[in-house]
Amino acid sequence: MRSFIEVSRTEEEQIQQWIKKNTLQIVIAITVSLSGIWGFNAYKKYQHSQTIKARSIYLTFRSEPHNIQVYEQLKNNHKNSIYLDHAILILAKNAVTNKNYMQALEYLIPLNNTSNPSIAKVINMRIASLHLEMGNYKKALDALNTVPNSTFNGLYNQLKGDIYLANNHIDNAKKHYKLALNQISKNSELQNLIKIKLNDLN
DSSP states (O other), X not given: OHHHHHHHHHHHHHHHHHXXXXXXXXXXXXXXXXXXXXXXXXXXXXXXXXXXXHHHHHHHHHHSTTOHHXXXXXXXXXXXXXXXHHHHHHHHHHHHHTTOHHHHHHHHGGGGGOSOHHHHHHHHHHHHHHHHHTTOHHHHHHHTOSOOOTTTHHHHHHHHHHHHHHTTOHHHHHHHHHHHHHHSOTTSHHHHHHHHHHHXXX
């Protein structure tokens, strides 16, 4: 027991001496660590505030979809925000309403590289729909050649059916309509629409 106490005292003395010699380094290390924590928290708060600002601008643009100045503000100040992607979808929709399909494509094509997979799938379908509207059937199918996830299988096949039908490839149209019926929710209004299309082809 005595040996244990003596060893403990020796260790305590060594620790105290080490602390005295390294006080400055310890203070610096603690300061740097705390600065890192404070810096990270400040960055998180900044990111959150930027997201709130982007959302506010986007909601203004959604209520005033022809106000290009609001869109430019979102584009210039929040170019990496997902709200910018949604704003571009609004611009594309406006272009389609005005039957300016090429302009709509110009808005949509850059969004193919979006990091949001759900938006990317929607973009592919909208690009395909535009090409279908313009009679570019091959380009329409090419736009759908990415592998869809299960959520979009039915919508992809329904659209492929429309493309093949427009191009007078009846067998392929039937094939994809039938696939879509099995993949789309039974409660979806698309079910009845696809059944009508199939009945017209039989």
